[in-house]
Amino acid sequence: MINLENYLDKFPENFVIFGVDNILKQIHAGNKIDVFKLVRDKVHISTYYYWLNGKSPIPLKYLRNLQSIDENIMEKIYKEFTFISSRRVKCVLPKVIGKKLSYLIGVIHGDGSIDKSRRYVTITCESREYLEKILKPIIKDVFDYTPKTYDMDRGKYYRLIIGNKVINHFFSLFSPVGNKKGKIKIPKIVLKNKKLLISYLSGLFDTDGCLSNVEKGTKSLFFVFLQADKRFVEDVSAALKRLNISNRIYKFPSPSKPGEINRDLIEWRIYIGSKKILRDFLIKIPFHHPLKNKRREIILKIL
Numbered sequence: 001m002i003n004l005e006n007y008l009d010k011f012p013e014n015f016v017i018f019g020v021d022n023i024l025k026q027i028h029a030g031n032k033i034d035v036f037k038l039v040r041d042k043v044h045i046s047t048y049y050y051w052l053n054g055k056s057p058i059p060l061k062y063l064r065n066l067q068s069i070d071e072n073i074m075e076k077i078y079k080e081f082t083f084i085s086s087r088r089v090k091c092v093l094p095k096v097i098g099k100k101l102s103y104l105i106g107v108i109h110g111d112g113s114i115d116k117s118r119r120y121v122t123i124t125c126e127s128r129e130y131l132e133k134i135l136k137p138i139i140k141d142v143f144d145y146t147p148k149t150y151d152m153d154r155g156k157y158y159r160l161i162i163g164n165k166v167i168n169h170f171f172s173l174f175s176p177v178g179n180k181k182g183k184i185k186i187p188k189i190v191l192k193n194k195k196l197l198i199s200y201l202s203g204l205f206d207t208d209g210c211l212s213n214v215e216k217g218t219k220s221l222f223f224v225f226l227q228a229d230k231r232f233v234e235d236v237s238a239a240l241k242r243l244n245i246s247n248r249i250y251k252f253p254s255p256s257k258p259g260e261i262n263r264d265l266i267e268w269r270i271y272i273g274s275k276k277i278l279r280d281f282l283i284k285i286p287f288h289h290p291l292k293n294k295r296r297e298i299i300l301k302i303l
Contacts, residue, residue, distance in 0.1 A: 019082030021054035106203025
């Protein structure tokens with residue numbers, strides 16, 4: 001695991017912080033008059049004492065104001081806070097990045113999206129089993145939050161939704177909001193650690209990678225990662241090479257299908273078809289998606 005940099009300054013000022021009353025008491029003890037000057041015209045004195053005694057969480061807005069008294073207060077707050085909330089629900093946020101968080105970032109970069117208001121993170125998949133048995137437990141473990149899963153188009157596909165603004169603001173530290181094309185980058189902190197990078201790629205390929213459907217008798221063995229975002233494909237290719245997995249990028253025309261308008265575009269794909277390289281890839285990069293993991297196991301037995 002690697003420590004994350006203090007991200008509190010990137011959150012909205014109305015988010016409230018729990019578990020920092022001891023820090024407030026220390027500032028109050030040495031700077032009582034200055035603190036009162038800062039808060040007396042903004043909140044009722046009883047509210048201030050609720051913050052001071054840990055009976056109520058304190059909004060980020062007022063913690064930031066206290067930087068005029070203690071310039072290091074936000075670093076102290078970051079180390080000590082226990083929960084954050086945008087409304088009534090307390091939320092746990094990680095202060096370190098490990099394999100599970102790296103995996104989730106990869107998933108969102110694959111088939112996930114963050115709406116512009118950051119009210120929702122959605123992850124779309126054809127497998128309810130994957131969403132329920134793989135993703136939900138990971139999200140619960142990292143954030144102590146259970147997302148909901150919905151059947152879409154009469155069960156043709158499924159959608160997992162995280163409806164927590166605090167968690168979604170946290171994910172926006174690593175993934176663009178709204179339209180992702182041309183904006184996705186593998187986080188630098190992930191690139192620095194091979195274990196984190198493997199977990200990230202595992203999440204990305206579980207949602208946006210393809211293995212040949214050998215369970216149906218297909219004899220051709222391959223892995224494909226396809227995207228319209230050339231720069232991101234180049235980043236993924238370079239990441240695989242960091243793990244000593246050889247690969248090439250191919251230009252792939254994707255014409256409109258019948259009934260579609262103006263869909264003609266160029267897509268870019270990483271294709272691994274060499275038996276030796278494919279075996280190396282499948283040994284190094286785990287799959288957790290039930291169907292893809294089944295294909296992985298079958299292909300490895302054949303190879």
